[in-house]
Amino acid sequence: MPAPDRSDNLAEWLANHLLGKISVSQDRDIFLGSLSDISSDYGVSLEVAVEAVRILADARIVKVRRGRAGGVFASASGTGCALHVANAYLATQGVSTADCREVLDQINTGMIELARQRRTLEGLNRIRYAFVQMQQANNGTALGTAWYSFIREIADMAANPLMHFMARALASSILMRRTRSAALPDDAARELLSASVQILDHLDDACQAPIVAAQSRCQKALENYW
Secondary structure: OOOOOOHHHHHHHHHHHHHHHHHHOOOOOOEEEOHHHHHHHOOOOHHHHHHHHHHHHHOOOEEEEOOOOOEEEEOOOOHHHHHHHHHHHHHHOOOOHHHHHHHHHHHHHHHHHHHHHOOOHHHHHHHHHHHHHHHOOOOHHHHHHHHHHHHHHHHHHHOOHHHHHHHHHHHHHHHHOOOOOOOOOHHHHHHHHHHHHHHHHHHHOOOOOOHHHHHHHHHHHHOOOO
16 A cells, blocks of 8 residues: 655554554454564554554554564453544544534534433433532532533433444544643633533423534533633
């Protein structure tokens, strides 16, 4: 396969191809070879192979084992690993956090509407409890953290695992690549709480609330920080 012309893209190009190999493999223990093997197989320098593996190791997708039986191995499978794989794919494909937010906004809006259609008393009570935890948070960052439990309970009531996973993958990618402080300012937290009131009203009431606007307000409140 031809490598890209720009040398500064080689490591990301190689990381993307290794990620693709991991993604399609059915094996539980995926061995990608030694660093020298990877360098030779893909026609790149050892330095490029090391940098590509570092990119994937930072995302917890691969591990480097030392010794005679060592080499580069894919990390253990599981939801957490899957989220890191998704983030690495989005990052190596140059998908911006703004694009992630745009799609995440639409997915969350769809899940909220599904939750409204499939609502149960038990599900609503869990969502209300999560909202109370937001109200009782002692600072903006704690409120923002509680919001993720609120939206997760909504996703559980929506009962669409595919949409839920896609939302988690996009949200995780945004969090992994954030460039600002983890602290959520009070004004952003207040906006998040206010918009969440509209979401809760939408789930509670037969009359539809302006849910698209409410979900967009939530994402807007978080976008500069989380």
